[in-house]
Amino acid sequence: MTIPETNMVPLDTISAKLVWLRDRYWRFGQEETLDDALLDLFEVDDEGQMTDEPRRDPLTGETEGLMVLGMSGGGKTALLKRTLRANPILTEFSIDEPGNTLFITVPPEATIKKLAEIILSETGYKKIDPRLRAADAWEMARHRLGVVGICAVVIDECHHILRPGQGRDVLAAIQALKHIMQSQHPVALIIAGVPALRDALLSEPSGETYRRFSELHLASIRPGTRSARLFETNFRKSAEILGLDVDEADDFPERILFATGGQIGKSVKLAKNILRGAVTRQRDTLCLESAERVFRKSNVQHTLTPFDTAPWPEVRKELEAMGWGP
Secondary structure (H helix, E strand, O other): OOOOOOOOOOOOOOHHHHHHHHHOOOOOOOHHHHHHHHHOEEEEEEOOOEEEEEEEOOOOOOOOOOEOOOOOOOOOOHHHHHHHHHOOOOEEEOOOOOOOEEEEEOOOOOHHHHHHHHHHOOOEEEEEEOOOOHHHHHHHHHHHHOOOOOOEEEEEOOOHOOOOOOOOOOOHHHHHHHHHHHOOOOOEEEEEEEEEHHHHOOOOOOOOOOEEEEEEEEEOOOOOOOHHHHHHHHHHHHHHOOOOOOHHHHHHHHHHHHHOOOOOHHHHHHHHHHHHOOOOOOOOOHHHHHHHHHHHHHOOOOOOOOOOOOHHHHHHHHHHHOOOOO
């Protein structure tokens, strides 16, 4: 079942419902694809189960990498975070909680040196000399990964460190990623970002770093696909659990996917905001007028929206005639 039944605290208060909605993860079938890709990065036991030992090339000793690509709002972060919660082998590391997987989100302004400093800080090394050279910072960071027992590093929004510009060295950043997979202590590397991440790796003349990564592309949800059906199931089941009635004739799931171009992250965010709006206002039925108000809060420029109260086929036809495609 996409959304398992829960015997948690009864959802009989607004706050309980909002917490449940905030924390509920919606599955779209890409979880199995990511799990399968991760299996290729690690050794398996005699039962064929994944272990926490990264696979190493028998000649070079290098580990392998995975590149997760998708548009902004495509659900990459949620998918990766869910994997760390659900995978019995990979557990997220923090200073207070032991784990074997370090999850890093790269700030937009970060340089390659800054990323090394973030790794040092996140693994408990606080005495960072501001005069430290980037190369030395990375050598320390790789050593630190072995000290705390990290077997996998996830770098989300990785494209930020590969942006060209003043004070930035794209080739050095690419080399730093490759060196993680060449560490004496084996570490599998998962990087995630927009398609520009792949383009940046391909800018390395030798192509050595790019060849070390397999690729997982997160596509948008297209009408009529299994992902679209799962989205509808998630939406309707969530509404049911929250005590909200949804008229099938209103075609809420189709309208939401059209409004967001089928991008998973944006679709889930809009759907949850619509549900949240109904819960906080103590309504027991979803209506298109309320959904349109939610949508217009961040899309004020549109005269006609996918949540117009006319029948959805008519609304869609008019929107497409205006040049608004999914």
